[in-house]
Amino acid sequence: MNGSKDRSNLPWVEKYRPVTLDDVYGQKEIVGTVRKFVEEGKLPHLLFYGPPGTGKTSTIIALAREIYGKNYSNMVLELNASDDRGIDVVRNQIKEFASTRQIFSKGFKLIILDEADAMTNAAQNALRRIIEKYTKNTRFCILANYAHKLTPALLSRCTRFRFQPLPSDAIETRIANVLVHENLKLNDTAKRALLDLSKGDMRRVLNVLQASRATLDDPSNEEITDDIIYECVGAPRPEDLETVLKSILEDDWSTAYYTLTKVRTMKGLALIDLIEGIVKILEEYELKNEVTRIELLTRLGDIEYAISKGGNDKIQSSAVIGAIKTSFELEV
Ligand SMILES: Nc1ncnc2c1ncn2[C@@H]1O[C@H](COP(=O)(O)OP(=O)(O)OP(=O)(O)O)[C@@H](O)[C@H]1O
Ligand SMILES: [Mg+2]
Known part of the structure; x- marks a missing residue:
């Protein structure tokens, strides 16, 4: 690993860029x-x-x-x-x-x-x-x-x-080095969140780690928590996703809309990340009817596409609620 003094001010993606082929992980x-x-x-x-x-x-x-x-x-x-x-x-x-x-x-x-x-x-x-x-x-x-x-x-x-997205163990080995080098502590949940959120992108891992470190007042005595990781990535926390999903499934329309909007503004989340998170949770849902899943993923997919084309945020938020509510009607 490279760590000579003149590299100390570089962004970590440059500081920890592989020097030899042996530094290329995964x-x-x-x-x-x-x-x-x-x-x-x-x-x-x-x-x-x-x-x-x-x-x-x-x-x-x-x-x-x-x-x-x-x-x-x-x-x-x-x-x-x-x-x-x-x-x-x-x-x-x-x-x-x-x-x-x-x-x-x-x-x-x-x-x-x-x-x-x-x-x-x-x-x-x-x-x-x-x-x-x-x-x-x-x-x-x-x-x-x-x-x-x-x-x-x-x-x-x-x-x-x-080049495949890097496997978690390769990223883990690489960041173990970086953490020692930077004298930085990352707790286990934070590490899992980081690996999960970075999806095999080592540049993202390094950028998030560096940004996380910058939030600490006393880096040598504090550890990086999962809260910091979620905040630096700007990704929704699993609990927040559960809250939104639960409200959409159980409450009436306006309460669900209120919950979704509240969580989004309080946590500064992009709708697209929220959809991604919800899709991930729903992948693990046990459903009575496989058609529900197909219906739901198709609808959420359309919304995701609409957002990427510049679709109106309010309308798309409502569409998310609509997509989930109508798809789940197929369950009963
Ligand atoms: N396989 C790897 N092993 C170790 N570090 C890596 C690896 N891949 C990426 N990195 C780290 O991430 C940074 C970005 O990597 P690199 O520029 O090689 O990515 P890339 O695949 O060319 O991405 P892009 O498609 O965006 O150009 C590097 O500086 C390095 O620190
Ligand atoms: Mg490149």
């Missing part, structure tokens, strides 16, 4: 395979894709460090495709980089194209020519959240690796 198979490619001198063009905060950028940068050592800056070009630059700029940069001679070292140069799914189709199509043209002495590593946003032509030129 992606053993990918790391193993890519390392093997390098050892055998058969590195293909790579595509790393998957949800945020799972180590795509960290892995390729650690790999490049492992390959090139202090030659890194001569041999690696990092481009961020979502920077607002046209493909012409990218093409020129790549051309310049790929066509300069390597005086001191042999082997491939590496071009990392981060957030490539933000590129337009036209730019991606231009890229496939570029990749072909420079394959002789260059390897590309394309990073993206969604493979389906990349053109088939680009996909077929790369060996694909899907």
Whole structure:
């Protein structure tokens, strides 16, 4: 783990960014395979894709460090495709980089194209020519959240690796290090809440931990509680969700609406998080009638979509109550 003094003021996601491939947790198979490619001198063009905060950028940068050592800056070009630059700029940069001679070292140069799914189709199509043209002495590593946003032509030129959300035990091991390093205590319920809420996104874990620490008056003597975690994530507590759900199922309409609104304003919760939480609770509900669940999830799904499209908050809140009440009528 890296902890030299000049890094102490960095945000934790940077401070604890993996330095070597061994610091990349929970992606053993990918790391193993890519390392093997390098050892055998058969590195293909790579595509790393998957949800945020799972180590795509960290892995390729650690790999490049492992390959090139202090030659890194001569041999690696990092481009961020979502920077607002046209493909012409990218093409020129790549051309310049790929066509300069390597005086001191042999082997491939590496071009990392981060957030490539933000590129337009036209730019991606231009890229496939570029990749072909420079394959002789260059390897590309394309990073993206969604493979389906990349053109088939680009996909077929790369060996694909899907980064899964990090498993809880990997995150636990990683944060154990961080906690020791930061001299920070996290109680067990808080840890469970953190792992639950972060859904395998290590960036989120680190950001929440850092924000939680900032709320403590005396970090070396206090511990982080689940209350702090929920607050920092802005996620509803299970008890609050139960209160809302109970009221919707048992009370009349206006009481239910009042309860939902009260919980939301008091805790500053977004309706979308509330829906997500309710769906999660309802997944574990035993229902007499499976149709109830189907009906309910379909309706809540529609509401979630409407909210993401900018639907009115009040109307959608009522819709949530309506969706749950009507679906549960199927139960009796
Ligand atoms: N597998 C991992 N092992 C250890 N730390 C990780 C891992 N994945 C992510 N992190 C931590 O989270 C931060 C963000 O990781 P990274 O930038 O590699 O994510 P990413 O997969 O590229 O995400 P995005 O899709 O948002 O670009 C890193 O600084 C690192 O501290
Ligand atoms: Mg990244």
